[in-house]
Amino acid sequence: xxxxxxxxxxxxxxxxxxxLSNANESQxxxxxxxxxxxxxxxxxxxxxxxxxxxxxxxETTATYDPNTEQFEIHSPTITSTKFWxxxxxxxxxxxxxxAQLFTLGKCYGPHLFIVQIRDLDTHKALPGIRVGExxxxxxxxxxxxxxxxxxxxxxxxxxxxxxxxxxxxxxTYVKPKxxxxxxxxxxxxxxFLLGKNAMHIAQACTIAIRYSCIRRQGKIDPTKDIExxxxxxxxxxxxxxxxxxxxxxxxxxxxRIIDFSRNVLKDIRSGRLGLINELHAISSGLKAVITFNxxxxxxxxRLACGGHGYSxxxxxxxxxxxxxxxxxxxxxxxxxxxxxxxYLMKKERTRIVLKQDVNIFDELLDNDFWKIDASYxxxxxxxxxxxxxxxxxxxxxxxxxxxxxxKEEYAWNECAVDLCxxxxxxxxxxxxxxxxQYVNQIQEPTLRHLLEEILKLFLNFEITECFADLIxxxxxxxxxxxxxxxxxxxxxxxxxxxxxxxxxxxxxxDRELDSILGxxxxxxxx
Numbered sequence: 025x026x027x028x029x030x031x032x033x034x035x036x037x038x039x040x041x042x043x044l045s046n047a048n049e050s051q052x053x054x055x056x057x058x059x060x061x062x063x064x065x066x067x068x069x070x071x072x073x074x075x076x077x078x079x080x081x082x083e084t085t086a087t088y089d090p091n092t093e094q095f096e097i098h099s100p101t102i103t104s105t106k107f108w109x110x111x112x113x114x115x116x117x118x119x120x121x122x123a124q125l126f127t128l129g130k131c132y133g134p135h136l137f138i139v140q141i142r143d144l145d146t147h148k149a150l151p152g153i154r155v156g157e158x159x160x161x162x163x164x165x166x167x168x169x170x171x172x173x174x175x176x177x178x179x180x181x182x183x184x185x186x187x188x189x190x191x192x193x194x195x196t197y198v199k200p201k202x203x204x205x206x207x208x209x210x211x212x213x214x215x216f217l218l219g220k221n222a223m224h225i226a227q228a229c230t231i232a233i234r235y236s237c238i239r240r241q242g243k244i245d246p247t248k249d250i251e252x253x254x255x256x257x258x259x260x261x262x263x264x265x266x267x268x269x270x271x272x273x274x275x276x277x278x279x280r281i282i283d284f285s286r287n288v289l290k291d292i293r294s295g296r297l298g299l300i301n302e303l304h305a306i307s308s309g310l311k312a313v314i315t316f317n318x319x320x321x322x323x324x325x326r327l328a329c330g331g332h333g334y335s336x337x338x339x340x341x342x343x344x345x346x347x348x349x350x351x352x353x354x355x356x357x358x359x360x361x362x363x364x365x366x367y368l369m370k371k372e373r374t375r376i377v378l379k380q381d382v383n384i385f386d387e388l389l390d391n392d393f394w395k396i397d398a399s400y401x402x403x404x405x406x407x408x409x410x411x412x413x414x415x416x417x418x419x420x421x422x423x424x425x426x427x428x429x430x431k432e433e434y435a436w437n438e439c440a441v442d443l444c445x446x447x448x449x450x451x452x453x454x455x456x457x458x459x460x461q462y463v464n465q466i467q468e469p470t471l472r473h474l475l476e477e478i479l480k481l482f483l484n485f486e487i488t489e490c491f492a493d494l495i496x497x498x499x500x501x502x503x504x505x506x507x508x509x510x511x512x513x514x515x516x517x518x519x520x521x522x523x524x525x526x527x528x529x530x531x532x533x534d535r536e537l538d539s540i541l542g543x544x545x546x547x548x549x550x
Contacts, residue, residue, distance in 0.1 A: 045187070074104065097176075120136055265516050339540075
């Protein structure tokens, strides 16, 4: 199958979770077994031709009629056509639909509805429904992304998912306890994407490292008859190894966030609001940072394979095309950074107004999280100081603009680039702390030593990625930077010795990699 995707991935990944998170008890009994047993195939229909991330402006409507106790689902414009949902083009016979809820003449914003779109026997579109495929894409063409529009389609009142909010028979709206409860399923998918992207990096690094151990080009030692393996070149190591280290860091982060999300969603399902704001914020920021860095990592691995990396036979172009899509779906990356920034600014305002030290996201983390191993303290202090400085600087600028008479959204737009930088800085700090804690928990000496080398590589590389900002805030000078770069070069030599063992630990099969260059037996030219 390679990287082209699973045609029922959205149903398998999203369907049960969406029902569990948003359906009341009677709806659970009705819908959950049907979804889990694939009696019905569902997809999630949110994105429209005209709007995606901006949920508030979705145009599809669900208007309640108290006389019939039904909702009328309608697509009033061309731009209200649902566009891009996976599994929609050919596979799904039901959708979990985001639509603007209207009742008793008032709009209550986007809500979730479960709507049948195809006949269960013939699989033909039901009356009033236009549905089909959107055509070829950059990649992922086994996924049947589709379009969908409604022409005054009626569904029962009970097809609105009503765990958190309700429409009574007479049209009365019962609002949810928390405005972000509807985001719970999206948050869960974002948490899943973090670990998934870590494995994408690992796949790309596996291909590039295996190929680099076979490919010979030029000579470091001109006295030898045989050419040098290209993995011996420092430039090749620098192209690949830091991203391999990021794969481990992101894998640790992904596991931690999945644990957070499961606990928070468990609380939500039990009627407790928990830490949904914190989880929504950090999952948004991490999704943006990790998917972007993953796409960069795969491109570097492709370049590391030279001309052969451009061939589809390498597996790298397909992998890259899959990952760049993740920079957009489940929240466009810049929008995700800005969503995280809103939370950061809210926390900073709390710190300023209440004059107390607020450790952002400390509620999400266990008591040992901020206990730092002395050998890593200097690096982590840099990341923490940079994050705090970015946050306070952009907060101060926002306040100055507002005092000058700028409306809040105008001021926000004036600071948008710096707000994104603040979010990225905080994510770097967050990931680094999680990775340090993860390595500190390893007891087996040989494994711990190897992971410590990978951790050193990660920390030094991340410092070089933000050294200009660190110089600006006084945490870095030329002498320190030379030391960091020297340590980075030395640890790459150490990683080179164990590079094959490290990538083999992921245990990818040749079928999973789908790459001539990444074959386990090393026969890359056959």
